[in-house]
Amino acid sequence: MKKKLIVLVAFLFVITIYFVFYHKDKTLKFVPENTDVLVLIDVKKYTRQYISKLAMHPSQWLGKKSKNKNVISIQKSGVKIPDFLPVFHVRNTKFSEWYSVVEIEDEQKFLNYLKQQKFTKKGKNIFQKDQLFLTIDGEKCIIGTSDLAFKDISNSIVSKKENYPVTSFINGSLGSISFISGSRTRNFSIELNADDIEIKDELYGNDFNKLISKLYSKKGFLETELDSKNLRNLTSFFSKTVADSSQITHFKATADLEEMSDTIITYGYDDNFNEIEKKSFQKIIQPHYAIAIQSSDPQKTEQVFQHKKWINAQNQFTAIPFQPNIIERNKTGFTIRSTRKVIQHSSKQNENYIFVRNNALLSSSFKSLTATEKKMILGLDYIFYGNKAEYYYVKLQFKKEDLPLILRW
Structure with missing residues (x-):
């Protein structure tokens, strides 16, 4: 009898573990049809990874004790956390606008949670806290960095003929980023490692470690080298015509940062x-840079710059807000250099990459961020983007600590 009871308990335990940590609803009910970028997070895989790392770090078992026992957790906020959490961008909206939709199980609990989190009511069923907006739409909650597309998203979800299958976007990774264009979808996996986050193409693998190591050893703030295709992809977020119309074939930039004293002169009366002159001083962060632009038609490139009024009478490139600088013309294109401090180009790598190193001088720019956001950014070591043929790779490398990333925040 005891053996049967033990077997039954073990069976029930396994079933419970399966349904709690592995069984998933793989239907995306609340992703509108006009989505062009979709980010998915496998919540149950994240939970398993969190528990696994927590088990290996006993110092974190007690967790952080809350000073107020009445604080409502997100798990008890009245919303249903989906097995795959979607964050999406809607076609023809600003790049800064991102949205998500979750189900509401208990509206009153959710309203209490919003009140405790200090959301303010902006309009009918619309709430705001800092740059986060949300609206209660029946049994759904639409969340976004803006409220401009709330109505369109709601209408699109209601009128949608069928739901997206999760398997079209994610295949075993912790998360994914998918670019959707009509019937075509390009998927990239997201992996959360001990000290870094990797975003990479699912179809092909490549190793950028040697290039990253070489760039990291240079100690500078920025190193980038891009061909026309990568430059077009980058500038498409800001202007759809610049990369094509300017005939630029290659772009290379090197930059560093320096803290400088800036003199402010004002006038008053005794x-x-x-009239008396008053001087005051403030510390500013000034970049020093060298940019090389190659073009298949330098004359046409200059005409485009002139048309856009990016070159002034002092021969400065005004599209870069950090001045003074000077443009030097050559047979293949242009070189743009800051003039306060001369900085030399690093050697050409003949690769497509962007390497940005975190710098302590940037901390003064983080005043508007929350404590958690500041901790995340200050813990970042560098960001790397690489492209070779049809393979794309992004790495967010964080400073090494005793705790893995999943337990730091």
């Missing part, structure tokens, strides 16, 4: 109403 007791006798004589």
Whole structure:
């Protein structure tokens, strides 16, 4: 009898583990049809990875004790956390606008949660906290970095003929980023490692470690080298015509940062109403850079720059807000250099990459961020983007610590 009971308990335990950590609803009910970029997070895989790392770090078992026992957790907020959490971008909206939709199981609990999190009511069923907006739409909650597309998203979800299958976008990874264009979808996997986050093409593998090591040893803030295709992809976020119309075939940039004292001159009057000059000083972060642009038709490239009023009478390139700089023309294109401090180009790698190293001088720019956001950014070591043929790779490398990334935040 005892053996049967043990077998039954073990069976029930295995079934419970399966349904809690492995069984998943693989239907995306709340992703609108006009989505062009979709990010998916496998919540149950994330939970398994979190528990696995937590088991190996006993110092974190007690967790952080809350000063207020009445604080409502997201698990008890009245919303249903889906097995695959979608974050999407809607076609023809700003690049900064991202949205997600979740089900509401208990509206009153959810309203209490919003009140505790200090969301303010902006309009009918619309709430805002800092740059985060949300609306209660029946049994759904639409969340976004803007509220401009809430109505369109709601209408699109209601009128959608069929739901997206998860398997079209993610295949075993912790997360994925998918670019959707009509019937074509390009998927990239997201992996959360001990000290880094990798985003890479699912169809092909490549090793950029040697290039990253070489760039990291240069100690500079920015190193980038891009061909016309990569430059077109990058500038498409800002202008759809610049890369094509300017005939640029190759772009290379090197930059570093320096803290400098800036003099501010103001004028006032003394007791006798004589004008007096007042000087004050402030610390500013000034980049020093060298940019090389190659073009298949330098004359046409310059005409495009002139048309856009990017070159002023002082022969400065005004599209770069950090001045003064000077443009030097050559047979193949242009070189743009900052003039306060001369910086030399690094050697050409004949690769497509962007390498940005975190710099302590940037910390003064993080004043508007939350404590968690500051911790994440300050913990970042570098960001790398690489492309070879049809293979794309992005790596967010964080500074090495005792705890893995999943337990740091």
